[in-house]
Amino acid sequence: MATIYDVAKAAGVSPKTVSRVMNGDAPVNQATREAVKQAMAALNYVPSSAARTMRSQRSGLIGMITGAISSTHHFEDAGLPEIYLVQGAQRVIDQSNRTLLVADSGGQAERIPTLLQTFREHRVEGILYVAEYHREVSLPASLRDRPIVLVNCFDAQETPCVLPDDEGAQYALVDGLIRRGHQRIAYLTLPEHYVACDLRVAGYRRAHRDNGIAVDEGLVQVGALPSTTHEFDLLWDALDRVLKAEPTVICCANDKMAMRVYGLLRDRGVSIPQQMSVAGYDDYRMIAEHLHPGLSSAELPYAAMGARAADKLLRIISGTTKPNEPNRELVSAPVAWRESVQTRDANVTQLSSRRKET
Amino acid sequence: MATIYDVAKAAGVSPKTVSRVMNGDAPVNQATREAVKQAMAALNYVPSSAARTMRSQRSGLIGMITGAISSTHHFEDAGLPEIYLVQGAQRVIDQSNRTLLVADSGGQAERIPTLLQTFREHRVEGILYVAEYHREVSLPASLRDRPIVLVNCFDAQETPCVLPDDEGAQYALVDGLIRRGHQRIAYLTLPEHYVACDLRVAGYRRAHRDNGIAVDEGLVQVGALPSTTHEFDLLWDALDRVLKAEPTVICCANDKMAMRVYGLLRDRGVSIPQQMSVAGYDDYRMIAEHLHPGLSSAELPYAAMGARAADKLLRIISGTTKPNEPNRELVSAPVAWRESVQTRDANVTQLSSRRKET
DNA sequence: GTGTTCTATGACACCGATGTCATGACATCG
DNA sequence: CGATGTCATGACATCGGTGTCATAGAACAC
Numbered sequence: 205m206a207t208i209y210d211v212a213k214a215a216g217v218s219p220k221t222v223s224r225v226m227n228g229d230a231p232v233n234q235a236t237r238e239a240v241k242q243a244m245a246a247l248n249y250v251p252s253s254a255a256r257t258m259r260s261q262r263s264g265l266i267g268m269i270t271g272a273i274s275s276t277h278h279f280e281d282a283g284l285p286e287i288y289l290v291q292g293a294q295r296v297i298d299q300s301n302r303t304l305l306v307a308d309s310g311g312q313a314e315r316i317p318t319l320l321q322t323f324r325e326h327r328v329e330g331i332l333y334v335a336e337y338h339r340e341v342s343l344p345a346s347l348r349d350r351p352i353v354l355v356n357c358f359d360a361q362e363t364p365c366v367l368p369d370d371e372g373a374q375y376a377l378v379d380g381l382i383r384r385g386h387q388r389i390a391y392l393t394l395p396e397h398y399v400a401c402d403l404r405v406a407g408y409r410r411a412h413r414d415n416g417i418a419v420d421e422g423l424v425q426v427g428a429l430p431s432t433t434h435e436f437d438l439l440w441d442a443l444d445r446v447l448k449a450e451p452t453v454i455c456c457a458n459d460k461m462a463m464r465v466y467g468l469l470r471d472r473g474v475s476i477p478q479q480m481s482v483a484g485y486d487d488y489r490m491i492a493e494h495l496h497p498g499l500s501s502a503e504l505p506y507a508a509m510g511a512r513a514a515d516k517l518l519r520i521i522s523g524t525t526k527p528n529e530p531n532r533e534l535v536s537a538p539v540a541w542r543e544s545v546q547t548r549d550a551n552v553t554q555l556s557s558r559r560k561e562t
Numbered sequence: 563m564a565t566i567y568d569v570a571k572a573a574g575v576s577p578k579t580v581s582r583v584m585n586g587d588a589p590v591n592q593a594t595r596e597a598v599k600q601a602m603a604a605l606n607y608v609p610s611s612a613a614r615t616m617r618s619q620r621s622g623l624i625g626m627i628t629g630a631i632s633s634t635h636h637f638e639d640a641g642l643p644e645i646y647l648v649q650g651a652q653r654v655i656d657q658s659n660r661t662l663l664v665a666d667s668g669g670q671a672e673r674i675p676t677l678l679q680t681f682r683e684h685r686v687e688g689i690l691y692v693a694e695y696h697r698e699v700s701l702p703a704s705l706r707d708r709p710i711v712l713v714n715c716f717d718a719q720e721t722p723c724v725l726p727d728d729e730g731a732q733y734a735l736v737d738g739l740i741r742r743g744h745q746r747i748a749y750l751t752l753p754e755h756y757v758a759c760d761l762r763v764a765g766y767r768r769a770h771r772d773n774g775i776a777v778d779e780g781l782v783q784v785g786a787l788p789s790t791t792h793e794f795d796l797l798w799d800a801l802d803r804v805l806k807a808e809p810t811v812i813c814c815a816n817d818k819m820a821m822r823v824y825g826l827l828r829d830r831g832v833s834i835p836q837q838m839s840v841a842g843y844d845d846y847r848m849i850a851e852h853l854h855p856g857l858s859s860a861e862l863p864y865a866a867m868g869a870r871a872a873d874k875l876l877r878i879i880s881g882t883t884k885p886n887e888p889n890r891e892l893v894s895a896p897v898a899w900r901e902s903v904q905t906r907d908a909n910v911t912q913l914s915s916r917r918k919e920t
Numbered sequence: 921g922t923g924t925t926c927t928a929t930g931a932c933a934c935c936g937a938t939g940t941c942a943t944g945a946c947a948t949c950g
Numbered sequence: 951c952g953a954t955g956t957c958a959t960g961a962c963a964t965c966g967g968t969g970t971c972a973t974a975g976a977a978c979a980c
Contacts, residue, residue, distance in 0.1 A: 220960060259938050259939080260938075290666055326661070327563070575929080578967095591928060923978105930973085937964100941961090941963105
């Protein structure tokens, strides 16, 4: 590969002048500049980031570590939307003239030290630490030696983090359901004690409270288990229980669950949305758009979170954090309304007739 | 950050000796070695890959460019499984003590030159060029200056590539259907003239031929359009047409389409799999496992393709390609059989009774 | 005892950028 | 006309590793 010396020789100038042409940090005669540019083009010159890094002590690299945390089991399908996080972060990072170095542990936590070692060898300027679902983490001390932003997770040390606004999004979804005339809103939750579960149930309740509707506790049932292999073992029973409470719409903890509920409802001869509306969470387009009817869902805004996290990290690195910038940032997204939710005349109760059919 | 000089000073040796301890390329006295190791640990020393790269002229970086090609429109959900490609490639590349540098264009082709420039600045040793669906590409000349392996695509110049075995996988799926007693197998295809469409239809036909079954052309209908926004506009009609040919199973071009077909069949009151079996393609676990009933599907083996491509690229880089290694490699995967396909008694035709029901 | 080989180590240059400082050619000012 | 300043450029050192070569001492052969 051509070096700056080759270019200098070809253009009949010193390497330093070539450097000046590239970086524009000092005046260069127009004729000289042209000669240098021609030489660069002729030799197909590309500057070496290794040499630059050495001289400048700045690598221009940002490390992202994903799929990082679970050691007990592999998440088969978590990880998929991470590509959106990567895209969102990369866009922002490219604009700052830096490069994103992605290390995916593939869910094997034991690989993390190796990946971090690689990051350190490359002198990454900061790290984006991505969890596969909204949760609390405790960072290894070895991660604390450079700027870091947590994505989709938080810790007890108030490390800067970017989180989805689970409470707000679920609120928006349930509030939207109420505005569409629904009063009896079933909710099949995530596994208990998950951060997202608690937050979303809180949003569900706040939406009821703000609209002056009392929550029938029979309408709220745990719909999933933490184990991925038996994740939906209790869904059948949970669905039976909420149906007993005679809802007009079933909110599912995520789109996967909603997809299953579609099947289960149809097994029971319940048509969607005529006899029962359904809503999801995550807005996985792959699912929500292609289910029939299209699934209304609260978006998990991964791309925006990636962008926001990258932005925050870059500001920390450059020391230009905003004065009152909070450590913890919530990212919101609008609800995607599709055909699975039917608008009801608030004064009409179709419940009794529907129940007769099934 | 501590440098090799700091370590040398702390251990009372020369930098070169520290280097020897790290690389083990020359004998070092046991006592000296221990002293150096202690100094490295005490100073939390991590060697600088930039300095190494400069001296050795080897970056240890492999570039992967994804989501790279489409310029006309953004693929909303293509790109998702790419994470598997990344994981598969990364595993192999890590084992070779190299680092994967992923650049995702987010479907914006105009960003590719920038990304390639970054790759060149980092002196990547080779490039994995990933297409978002199986297709022919023509590479920009600027990509030809270093080893490259195409993934999920091929070109006219016989550039080394790794492809999914569409023909073989569709053959295996259809052959499996026939072995399960199906004789009238409908096929809703991808958009016409797509590489994968032609290959899969070929597999479908070969499976019939090998089993001595004539293909009823009414059973084969185009099920999707190239436009993503109107991708499935003709699915309704296509489904109607194949149903007229009285199939016992409907093969869909991909899992998304199968998900829609689930909905459409149920609208028609056709139960799956009792009245109609359904099969997909891609084996997107997120869909196939959570549809109800579970969807039988031919796997698109992204992780394996990523690993194979990385392996091939590393062998090209190291000059250890196998003697008879073909430029083009096909990656196969077994069919994932789930409940959406019902085994039939080959001698019983339930068609007439089923048609009456609907 | 001298020559040869091996072990263990260090001095020094080099990879390719760029920061610092110096210098020469002009232009401007008093 | 000499002092000062600006413009354009180059010499040189430096970043942190490692390849090359030199060297001192120990071990071994004859």
